[in-house]
Amino acid sequence: MSETISPAQFHRAPGVTDWRVTGTGPQAVFAARSLGEASGLVAPVVAAAERFGVRPDVDVRPEAVVVRVPPGPDGIPAAATDFAAAVSQAAHELGMTPDPSRVQSVGLYVAQHSAADARPFFVAALGYEELGDTDAVDPLRCGPQLAFNPITGDVPSRGRTHLDVFVPADQAPARVEAALAAGGRLVDDSYAPAWWSLASPENHGVDIASWTDTTD
Known part of the structure; x- marks a missing residue:
């Protein structure tokens, strides 16, 4: 190894x-x-x-x-x-x-009912490959990585997704402020500075994440 x-x-x-x-x-x-x-x-x-x-x-x-x-x-x-x-x-x-x-990378977080498995559909529709137990990736690493995670107790047949935007730790606060100034709403900053959860004016979810740049 x-x-x-x-x-x-x-x-x-x-x-x-x-x-x-x-x-x-x-x-x-x-x-x-x-x-x-x-x-x-x-x-x-x-x-x-x-x-x-x-x-x-x-x-x-x-x-x-x-x-x-x-x-x-x-x-x-x-x-x-x-x-x-x-x-x-x-x-x-x-x-x-x-x-x-x-510097950044973008991922798509697909939240699904705990009894559902949407990954085979997305793999087939996007021409992706399965990665580990919960993710899917573009074989050429051009498109965003997908993560599939269940929400226990959520309503069946209600698809929910949000974007994960990974940025450098020294750039994250400015990116958050720019998104808020552009009409966004802060949903949750309890995990900051690892990540901030934001919503667009129409409640599209985006997480600005910097934890990948600091983990030891």
């Missing part, structure tokens, strides 16, 4: 200040001025991945490059720290600036 580390252990490693940990693992966003500039980071990412035995996801856009290290079933691979430091060094040498304010 490969050695794994916690988010807090990841952040204590040298050279990873550009990175944050979300629901999809350690992630960094490096701003770019063109697609050509962004593509220049791809070769160093590939070289670092091969050197440290990491399998990252790389999203290249004209505005930025997003690099993620998907966690395994047991957590973040320990080699992610050396990989992240190498990628940051390469980005800095290319003159690309990190932008932690753009």
